Amino acid sequence: MNWIGLWTMVRREIQRLARVPIQAVVAPLISALLFIFIFGFVVGGNIRKIDGYRYLEFVLPGVVMMNVIAASFLQTTSQIYFQRFQKSIEEILVAPLSYVEMIAGSLGIVILRSVFTALGIMLIGVVFGAVHMHSLPEFLFWVVFVSMIFGFLGIIVALWAKTFEQLNVLMVFFIQPLSMVGGVFNTVEMLPPWLRWLAYGNPLFYFINGLRHSMIGFSEGPAGFGVVFTLVLAAVLGGIVWRLYSIGWGLRE
Amino acid sequence: MTPALEISHLRKVYRGGTVAVEDVSLTIQPGDFFGFLGPNGAGKSTTIHCITGISNPSSGTIKIFGVDAVTDYRAARKLVGLSPQEFNVDPFATARNIVDWMGGYFGMPKALRKARTEMLIERFDLVPHANKPFRELSGGLKRRVILARAMVHDPQLLILDEPTAGVDVELRMQLWGYLQELNRDGKTILLTSHYLEEIERLCRNIAIVAKGRIIRNGPKEEFFTEPGGLERAYLAATGKAADHVAAGAA
Numbered sequence: 044m045n046w047i048g049l050w051t052m053v054r055r056e057i058q059r060l061a062r063v064p065i066q067a068v069v070a071p072l073i074s075a076l077l078f079i080f081i082f083g084f085v086v087g088g089n090i091r092k093i094d095g096y097r098y099l100e101f102v103l104p105g106v107v108m109m110n111v112i113a114a115s116f117l118q119t120t121s122q123i124y125f126q127r128f129q130k131s132i133e134e135i136l137v138a139p140l141s142y143v144e145m146i147a148g149s150l151g152i153v154i155l156r157s158v159f160t161a162l163g164i165m166l167i168g169v170v171f172g173a174v175h176m177h178s179l180p181e182f183l184f185w186v187v188f189v190s191m192i193f194g195f196l197g198i199i200v201a202l203w204a205k206t207f208e209q210l211n212v213l214m215v216f217f218i219q220p221l222s223m224v225g226g227v228f229n230t231v232e233m234l235p236p237w238l239r240w241l242a243y244g245n246p247l248f249y250f251i252n253g254l255r256h257s258m259i260g261f262s263e264g265p266a267g268f269g270v271v272f273t274l275v276l277a278a279v280l281g282g283i284v285w286r287l288y289s290i291g292w293g294l295r296e
Numbered sequence: 297m298t299p300a301l302e303i304s305h306l307r308k309v310y311r312g313g314t315v316a317v318e319d320v321s322l323t324i325q326p327g328d329f330f331g332f333l334g335p336n337g338a339g340k341s342t343t344i345h346c347i348t349g350i351s352n353p354s355s356g357t358i359k360i361f362g363v364d365a366v367t368d369y370r371a372a373r374k375l376v377g378l379s380p381q382e383f384n385v386d387p388f389a390t391a392r393n394i395v396d397w398m399g400g401y402f403g404m405p406k407a408l409r410k411a412r413t414e415m416l417i418e419r420f421d422l423v424p425h426a427n428k429p430f431r432e433l434s435g436g437l438k439r440r441v442i443l444a445r446a447m448v449h450d451p452q453l454l455i456l457d458e459p460t461a462g463v464d465v466e467l468r469m470q471l472w473g474y475l476q477e478l479n480r481d482g483k484t485i486l487l488t489s490h491y492l493e494e495i496e497r498l499c500r501n502i503a504i505v506a507k508g509r510i511i512r513n514g515p516k517e518e519f520f521t522e523p524g525g526l527e528r529a530y531l532a533a534t535g536k537a538a539d540h541v542a543a544g545a546a
Contacts, residue, residue, distance in 0.1 A: 051400025055393075062388060130384035134445075137348045138401035139373040296310065296342075296351040 048140050052148025053155070056122060060156070067156070068163070071110045075164040078106045079171060082228055093230060094261045099173045104255035105227030107164045108189065112222060112247070113214075114160045115190040118153045119197030120210050127201070132294060142288035146198070146281075153194035154187055161186050174258075181257035188273050189250045193218075195280035202293030221247045226255075231263045249273065298362040300326045300453050300484035301347065306356035308342050308508075316342040318508030319356075324486060324501070326361070326452075329479045331499030331516075332488045335534050339508040340488045341381055344457050348378045360453060374402065377451030379443050381458045381488075387431035391422055391441045394430060395448050402449035409448070416444035419474065436463040443471070447478075454478065455486045460494060472498060492526050502526070504533040 060067040079099065083106075087098030094101075126132035135145055168174040176182060196213065204210050225247035231239050242248045242263075249269035256262040288294065301324040308317040317339040324330045334340045345351035347358055349369055358365040358372075365372040385394050395416060399409035417426050420440040425433055430441060443459060456475075460468045475498060479485055489495055495502060496516070503513040511533040512519075519529045 045401075045403045047403045047405065048401045051397055054400070055389075055397050058389075058393065059386070126386075129386060130382060131386045133350050133380065133384040134398060134401060136350050137373060137376070137378050138398070139370040139403065140401060141370060291352050295349070296345060 045140055045144055048138060049144055049148045049151065052135070052145075053151045056118075056152040057155075059122075060152075068159075071114060071160050072163045072167065075106050075110055076167050078109075079103065079164075079167060079173070083173065084171060094259075096175075096259050096261065097173070099171060100175060100259055101230075101255070101261070102228060103164075103168045103173045104258045105225075105251045107161050107168075107258075108185070108247075108251045108254045109222045109227055110160050110164055111157045111186055111189055112193050112218060112250070114156050115153045115193035116197040116200075116214060116218060118156050119149055119194045120201045120204075122149060122152070123198055123201035124204055124207075124210055127293070136295065142285055145288060146284055149198060150191060150194050153197075154190050157186055157190035175260075176258060177260040178257050182254065184270075185250060185254040185257055185273075188277050189254075191277050192273065192280060195277070195284050198284050199280070199287065202287055218247075221245050222251070226251050226263070246272070246276070297326065299323045299359070300328065300361055301486065302357075302359040302362075303343070303347070304357045304359075306343060306346060306358065307354045308339075308346055308351060309354045315508055317346070320505065320508070320510055321356075322503055322510060322513065324484060326484050327479070327482055328501055329475075329485045329499045330487065331495035331502040332486055332505065333492075333495060333502060333530055334488075334505035338505045338534070340505055341457055343505070344378070344380075344455055344486075344488070348376055348455065349373060350380075374449070375452045377446040377449065377454045379446040379454075379456045379459050381461070383430070383438055383442060385430050385442070385445075388429050390427050390429055391433065391437075391444075392417065392426040394441055395444045398445045399448040404449060412448050412450065413444075416447055420444050421470075436467050439463050440467065451483075453484045453486065457488050458490065459487070460489065460491065468494075492530065496520075496526055504530055506534045 079102070083099035083102045087102060090098040092098070123132070126135070140148070165174050200210060200213050224241050225245045226242055231242045234242065249264055249272055252262055252264045253269045253273070301322065303320055303322040306317055306320040307315075309315050320339065320343055332340055332343075342351060346353040347360070347365060349365070353366065360372045360375050363372040363375065389397075392413060395413045396409055399412060404412070417423055420443065422437065422440055422444065425437055430438060433441065439459065439462065443456070446454060446456070460471060463471070472494070475485060475487075487495065487499060499516055501515055502519060504511045512529065519526045522529055
């Protein structure tokens with residue numbers, strides 16, 4: 044394993060992100076602060092408790108997960124696409140790095156960025172007195188594996204995209220709408236029965252529900268299904284990305 | 297002796313169907329200073345991309361010091377340093393970081409990487425510019441950074457794709473001196489250039505490629521025993537001799 048090469052990939056991305064702190068750090072925290080303040084504090088003050096928790100405490104895990112998803116996806120799409128655009132991806136291609144190492148280097152920074160984003164939002168949550176931790180290992184499982192899933196998706200989109208416009212397709216048409224209807228702001232019970240499929244048929248519901256369970260112990264999904272689904276999805280997407288790297292799709296001419 | 301580079305029937309067809317390299321076979325011995333000549337679009341850069349892993353060969357084999365560049369690509373990559381024709385870097389990164397990161401990708405420990413980076417920065421007169429973003433450097437300085445990056449891991453085979461394009465005479469002379477020094481120390485160098493005098497001055501063996509095939513290949517002396525020297529041989533090999541003569545007559 045080329046550990047130095049791997050660490051260099053992570054180190055380089057940290058330095059790149061340090062050049063764009065507003066985009067990488069401040070923007071998600073401000074967005075989370077507004078969500079927590081408006082939906083959790085202002086509106087939530089008028090909503091009854093859910094399973095004994097204030098609405099703000101119910102909403103916070105969803106806000107964390109929405110930002111983890113966005114941070115992971117944007118990290119790999121911007122990293123890989125810009126490297127392709129500048130051709131600086133060739134620095135990686137000519138180096139003695141295996142495909143697994145190349146992918147792990149990109150995912151390492153994804154996980155770091157996601158954990159950092161999650162911790163930042165949790166700190167805001169502490170200010171509002173809304174942070175609980177039902178199970179830390181469970182919390183880390185959801186943050187790490189969901190980051191991996193959206194990091195992989197970001198890599199696939201970045202390899203496929205030929206224009207900057209195409210980078211946003213998945214985010215605008217799928218990820219953002221699905222996260223909004225994935226139970227961030229409401230329980231499944233709040234939905235009319237004929238609309239509940241919108242939650243159970245939505246993959247993002249299981250991620251939000253899982254993180255919420257790790258924080259406040261409240262869950263509406265079938266026990267264990269979310270974990271198995273997440274592990275299988277991460278493995279399948281990881282396999283696809285490995286295959287794309289090994290044939291050089293979008294990477295090599 | 298195991299050749300430094302052995303290419304056998306290399307063919308590269310791009311996804312759109314464009315044949316960039318038709319059939320290239322080439323052997324470069326260790327310690328050689330090899331000139332790879334050809335007009336634009338002849339297949340020089342594509343051949344280099346296949347050697348270094350930027351392109352996937354469609355067929356044929358490439359061996360670097362006996363190591364297969366496709367099936368054992370990690371071992372093969374360690375032996376090669378590439379200075380590409382285009383500036384393929386993050387334009388916002390500093391010169392020092394660009395060189396240091398490449399050493400990192402090649403697995404060099406921090407102390408060794410730092411020593412090599414500083415030595416190359418000094419060697420290429422980059423000290424006052426080392427912490428400036430790449431995009432703020434002049435064309436000549438950018439070229440020096442790219443060369444330093446290619447050499448940071450001390451490769452056995454150095455591939456230089458038009459390294460002196462757009463640089464001033466002073467740097468060109470300085471670079472020639474450094475390349476000759478490296479070659480004397482045992483490094484094998486593959487050089488492409490459109491400056492025939494550069495090839496003439498530095499290289500011991502020369503291959504001319506046109507339309508994706510090697511047209512001529514041999515020791516430099518062979519080209520200079522003919523009337524008109526390398527220029528005439530180059531134009532004849534690439535089919536431009538008649539036009540050249542006609543233009544001269546006009």
